Amino acid sequence: MPDMEETIPIKDEYDIVTARSAGKTIASSTGFGLVDQTRISTAISELARNILRYAGTGTVYVRQVTADGRNGIEVVAGDQGPGIANLDLAMTDGHTTGGGLGAGLPGTKRLMDDFEIDTEVGRGTIVTTRKWVQ
Amino acid sequence: MVDDGGLREKYSKLLKEFLESGDERCMLDIELISKECVRATIGPDYMLEAHLNTLNNLVAEFPITKTVSMFNSASEPLIQLMMGYATAYHDYIEMNDQRYMREKELSDKLNEANRLQEMFISIMSHDLRSPLSAIVGYSGLIEMRSKDNKKIHSFANKIETAAVDADRMIESMRTYSKLQRGLSEDDFTDIDLCEMLSEILSFLDEKIEEHGTAVHIKYQTDKKYPVRGTEFLKNAFINIIDNSIKYSPKNSTITLTIDEDNSNWRFGVADHGNGVPDEMKESVFERFVRNDKRGIKGSGIGLAITKYAVELHHGTVWIEDNSGGGCIFNITVPKT
Known part of the structure; x- marks a missing residue:
C-alpha cells in the first residue's frame, strides 16, 4: 500500500472542508469505518479552526502511518501563531472563548488515540494526533 | 413543536x-x-x-x-x-x-467565613463583657461615692450609661449572628401573645416610667392569642415596643392592638412620634439604618433583627402612618 499523504494550507473556512475531505479519503483507505472517519474529520475541523482562530494561517498535514503492525492515520496541525501561554488552561474543556462547546483541543484529544502538543509563545504551535485502526 | x-x-x-x-x-x-x-x-x-x-x-x-x-x-x-x-x-x-x-469551593469558603464570624462574635461578646461589667460596676461605685461632687457624679453616670449601651450592642450582634444560623423546629414552643406582651411590658416598666409613656392596651387581656414561637419572636416584639417608646415624645401614649387577620394575628404598636417617611419605611429594617439618630440610643441593628426574626416565624413586619400622627409598627404571626 503506497503511503498516502496530503498537505493542506489553512487560510480560510473552505480549507477546513478540503482538509476534512483529505482526512476522510485517507482514513477510508487506511481501513477506518464510517464512525472513525467522522471522528478523524471532526478532529481535523477542530484543529484547522483553531489555526484560523488563533494564528490566522497554518498547515494541516495528513498521512498514513504504521507502527507495531498497526495501521493508522496521523494528523499534524502546525502554525506560526502566538503559541499557547497556558497549556493547562487550553486543555480545559469549555475554555476556548471563541469556539464554545466541543471546540478546541480537549475535544480533539478525545476523538483521537494519540495527542501531542508542542508550543512556544511567539513561535507557534504544532499539534500531532494519531488514530489507529482497531 | x-x-x-x-x-x-x-x-x-x-x-x-x-x-x-x-x-x-x-x-x-x-x-x-x-x-x-x-x-x-x-x-x-x-x-x-x-x-x-x-x-x-x-x-x-x-x-x-x-x-x-x-x-x-x-x-x-x-x-x-x-x-x-x-x-x-x-x-x-x-x-x-x-x-x-x-x-462548592466558594460555598465551603463562605461557610468557613460564617463560622469564623460566629466564632469571632461569640469570643468578642464573651471577652468584652467582663471588662464592661467592671466598668459598669466601678462607675456605679464612683457615682454612689461622689454625690457631693456633681461633676464627677455626672461623668460617672455617663460612663455607666455608655457601658450599658455597649453591652446591649454586643447582645444585639450575638442575636443577629444566632438568627443568621436559622431556627430549627426544636427552638419553637407554644406562646400566647397576650402573656408574652405582659412579660414584655413589665420588662420595659422602668423605661415606660422614665418616659412618662402611657400604654393603652386595646386587646382582650383575658383572651389567648396562641402562636408557635421562639425567644427571638419575643425579642422582635420588645424591639418595636421599645422603639415606639424611644421615638415618642415624653408623656405621650402608645397603643397596643392585636387583631385577627385571616390565618394570622396582627400585632400593632402605634405611637405619636415624628413618624417614618415613606421612602424609609422599608429601609429602616436594613442593618445600620436609622431614621433619626439625634439623642436616641441604639445599635442600628435592632429592626434588622426584628425583621429577620419575624420572617423566620413566617410572619411579616411593616410600618404604616398613624392617622393621629406618628406611626404604627405591625407584626403578623401565623395563628395556631
Missing part, C-alpha cells in the same frame, strides 16, 4: 444537499449545527426525527434504485451530526463539573 431556531430545517436542507452533491462543506456545517443544538438544548431525538422525515420525503421523489444508494450515503451526515453532539456534550458535562467544583 419545539422551537429550535430553524436548526432542524437547516439540517434537513444540508442533508438533501449532501445527498445530491456529496459536498464535504455540508458535513462541516452539520458539525456546527450539532453544537448549536447542544447550546439550544435541542436533543438528538429531534434531529433524528428531522433526518428520517427528510429521507421519507426524498423517497417519494426519487426512483427506487436511487433510494438504496441514498440510504447508504445518508448515514454519513447522521454520524457527523451525532459526532458533533458527542464532542459538545463532553464539553458541556465537564464544564458543568468544573462549575460545580468552583461553586
Whole structure:
C-alpha cells in the first residue's frame, strides 16, 4: 500500500472542508469505518479552526502511518501563531472563548488515540494526533 | 413543536444537499449545527426525527434504485451530526463539573467565613463583657461615692450609661449572628401573645416610667392569642415596643392592638412620634439604618433583627402612618 499523504494550507473556512475531505479519503483507505472517519474529520475541523482562530494561517498535514503492525492515520496541525501561554488552561474543556462547546483541543484529544502538543509563545504551535485502526 | 431556531430545517436542507452533491462543506456545517443544538438544548431525538422525515420525503421523489444508494450515503451526515453532539456534550458535562467544583469551593469558603464570624462574635461578646461589667460596676461605685461632687457624679453616670449601651450592642450582634444560623423546629414552643406582651411590658416598666409613656392596651387581656414561637419572636416584639417608646415624645401614649387577620394575628404598636417617611419605611429594617439618630440610643441593628426574626416565624413586619400622627409598627404571626 503506497503511503498516502496530503498537505493542506489553512487560510480560510473552505480549507477546513478540503482538509476534512483529505482526512476522510485517507482514513477510508487506511481501513477506518464510517464512525472513525467522522471522528478523524471532526478532529481535523477542530484543529484547522483553531489555526484560523488563533494564528490566522497554518498547515494541516495528513498521512498514513504504521507502527507495531498497526495501521493508522496521523494528523499534524502546525502554525506560526502566538503559541499557547497556558497549556493547562487550553486543555480545559469549555475554555476556548471563541469556539464554545466541543471546540478546541480537549475535544480533539478525545476523538483521537494519540495527542501531542508542542508550543512556544511567539513561535507557534504544532499539534500531532494519531488514530489507529482497531 | 419545539422551537429550535430553524436548526432542524437547516439540517434537513444540508442533508438533501449532501445527498445530491456529496459536498464535504455540508458535513462541516452539520458539525456546527450539532453544537448549536447542544447550546439550544435541542436533543438528538429531534434531529433524528428531522433526518428520517427528510429521507421519507426524498423517497417519494426519487426512483427506487436511487433510494438504496441514498440510504447508504445518508448515514454519513447522521454520524457527523451525532459526532458533533458527542464532542459538545463532553464539553458541556465537564464544564458543568468544573462549575460545580468552583461553586462548592466558594460555598465551603463562605461557610468557613460564617463560622469564623460566629466564632469571632461569640469570643468578642464573651471577652468584652467582663471588662464592661467592671466598668459598669466601678462607675456605679464612683457615682454612689461622689454625690457631693456633681461633676464627677455626672461623668460617672455617663460612663455607666455608655457601658450599658455597649453591652446591649454586643447582645444585639450575638442575636443577629444566632438568627443568621436559622431556627430549627426544636427552638419553637407554644406562646400566647397576650402573656408574652405582659412579660414584655413589665420588662420595659422602668423605661415606660422614665418616659412618662402611657400604654393603652386595646386587646382582650383575658383572651389567648396562641402562636408557635421562639425567644427571638419575643425579642422582635420588645424591639418595636421599645422603639415606639424611644421615638415618642415624653408623656405621650402608645397603643397596643392585636387583631385577627385571616390565618394570622396582627400585632400593632402605634405611637405619636415624628413618624417614618415613606421612602424609609422599608429601609429602616436594613442593618445600620436609622431614621433619626439625634439623642436616641441604639445599635442600628435592632429592626434588622426584628425583621429577620419575624420572617423566620413566617410572619411579616411593616410600618404604616398613624392617622393621629406618628406611626404604627405591625407584626403578623401565623395563628395556631
